[in-house]
Amino acid sequence: METFIIILILFLILAxxxxxxxxTLLNMAEVRKRSASPSQQILEVMDRxxxxxxTQYTIAKEKLGLVSGFxxxxxxxxxxFSGALPWFYAFFSIPGADFYVLYESAYIITAIIIMSVFGIPLDYYARFNLEERFGFNKSTIKLWITDKLKGLVxxxxxxxxxISLIILFISRLGEYWWIWAFMALFAFQVVMMILYPMIILPWFNKLTPLExxxxxxxxxxxxxxxxxxxRSIQVMDGSKRSGHxxxxxxxxxxxxxxxxxxxxIEQMTHDELEAVLAHEIGHYKKGHVPKMLALSAGMSLAGLWVLNLLLNAxxxxxxxxxDPDHAGPGPALLLFGLLSGLFTFWLSPLFSMLSRKHEYESDRFAREHTGSEPMSQALLKLSEKNLSNLTPHPLYSGFYYSHPTLFERIKALQSG
Known part of the structure; x- marks a missing residue:
């Protein structure tokens, strides 16, 4: 069985x-092909x-994505497969320790922090080379480091x-711990949706009422x-980090x-900003937030059920x-966190499809309340200012894109 698991995981990683x-290669080829002779439709959005x-920005991001993937x-x-995880776990396995939950949690958190360090060089390159090269980076190294430290805290x-809560539930609540854990985590998620804009977001960005x-x-x-x-519409100082x-x-x-x-606000007219706001209100009026929350809850419940199976295997x-005879739930929890993305990755097209459906609905809502032209112009301007990829390969956008492409949205807005 161990051999089967290793083969399965290797297959999923490589697949x-x-x-x-x-x-990525398919998308790059599509962008290059279209860039050689841009259509009139494209040139109506951006000058040559x-x-x-x-296109250069898109290709640069895709190349970085290839490097990042490998x-x-x-x-x-x-x-x-190096044996680093069980070797590191030995430092947190203290026989007879009174702080079992704390040690297991510390193992997982420490391991995650160490692994996240490997991503810092590419993140730095993306910010201070790629984004800088195309005029989007407004951040400083000091601000970037400060953001990293705040995120770490x-x-x-x-x-x-x-993690401590989950481990506590596993150790105290028996066979159906995962149901209780789901209810606790769902409540925590709802509370965080309330606290995030009030406490966490202002820690990174200054929010001021629109004046x-x-x-x-x-x-x-x-x-x-x-x-x-x-009560108010907030303005965020996004310009201190990016031109997007x-x-x-x-x-x-x-x-x-x-x-x-x-x-x-600097880039758009009042008509266009009104259309953008109408689009965001559309998400609320169409019930997209509770729908996505329910979907997230379902995924969480399924994940906890799978985790329960793995803990008993x-x-x-x-x-x-x-060594399963001398291991708490920490190793299974950590491995689940590292490997679950190998399975959920293949669900990306379904989530993207649902998200695009919501965007179309919000666009229609904006059209009903502000007209099609302001929303169309806002989308055109957003694409131009953000150097969006106007010609992604359909297979690429279908798999990854949470929003329809620009021309898909314009067509839907103008179709009545």
């Missing part, structure tokens, strides 16, 4: 890498120089809390007539907020060098 590589820059795969294989606090009187009046009027009760622009909806219930990047951790 994922092969498929990612195939899709901007379009060439966008690099991450090599690290994962090394971690899984938050990750430690939340990670220890969640432009004319724009604020228009946007608040839109919120009123669409039945979206908003965006808007997003966060929180639930009376804690919900709509956040606009300051770069977005000693050959699983034995396949990776652990």
């Amino acid at each position: 994922k890498l092969a498929w990612e590589t195939f899709l 120089d901007t379009y060439q820059k966008s 690099y991450d795969t090599a690290i994962l294989l090394l971690v899984l 938050i990750g430690l606090i939340l990670g220890i809390l969640i 432009d009187n004319e724009l604020k009046t228009r946007l608040m009027d839109l919120a009123q007539r669409t039945g979206f009760k908003a 622009s965006n808007a997003f909806f966060t929180g639930i219930g009376r804690f919900r907020r709509i956040v606009l990047f300051d770069t977005l 000693p050959f699983f951790i034995q396949a990776f060098g652990f």
Whole structure:
């Protein structure tokens, strides 16, 4: 059985890498083919120089993605099959220790932090080389390091809390611990949806109420007539890190907020900003947040059930060098975290399809309340300013894209 598990995991790791590589090469070939003779439709969105820059940006990101894919795969294989995980676990296995939950949690958190260090060089390159080269990076090394340290602190606090809770449930609640763990984690997720925009997000970015009187009046009027009760519309200082622009909806219930990047406000007219806000309100009015929350809950419940099966299958951790007779739940939890993505990766097209459906619905909502032209112009401007890939390969966008392509959205908006 141990041999079967090793073969299965190796197959899944290599299959994922092969498929990612195939899709990336396919997309790069499509972009290069289209860039040689851009259509009139493309040139109506971007002038020729901007379009060439966008294709160069896309190719550069895809090349980095290829390197990252092979690099991450090599690290994962090394971690899984070098014996490093069971060797490291020995430092946290203290016979007769009174702090069993703490030691198991510390093992998982420490291992994750060490493995995350391997990703820092590529992250640095992406920020201060690739994004810098195309004029998007506004961050400094000091700010980048500060963000990393803040993320580490938050990750430690939340990670220890969640993992300790799961291990405590495993050790105290018997066969059906995973059901109780699901209920606790779901409640935690809902609480975090409320606390994130209030506590965590302001730790990284400054959020201020929208001050432009004319724009604020228009946007608040839109919120009123669409039945979206908003205390304020927040502006986020995204420009201190990046030239990319965006808007997003966060929180639930009376804690919900709509956040606009300051770069977005600088780039768009009031009509276009009103359309963008209408789109974000559309997500709320169409019930997309509870739908995605329910989907996430279902995935979490299924994952915890699988984890319970693995905890009762000693050959699983034995396949990776652990001694099941002297191991707590820590090794199985860590391995589950490292390997679950090999399975959920293949569900990406389904999640992407659902997300694109939601985007179409929100676009229609925006069209109903602000007209098709402002939303179309906002999308065109977003694509130009962000150097979006206008010509992804259909197989690539179908697998990965959470949003329809620009021309798909424009066509849907204008089809009535």
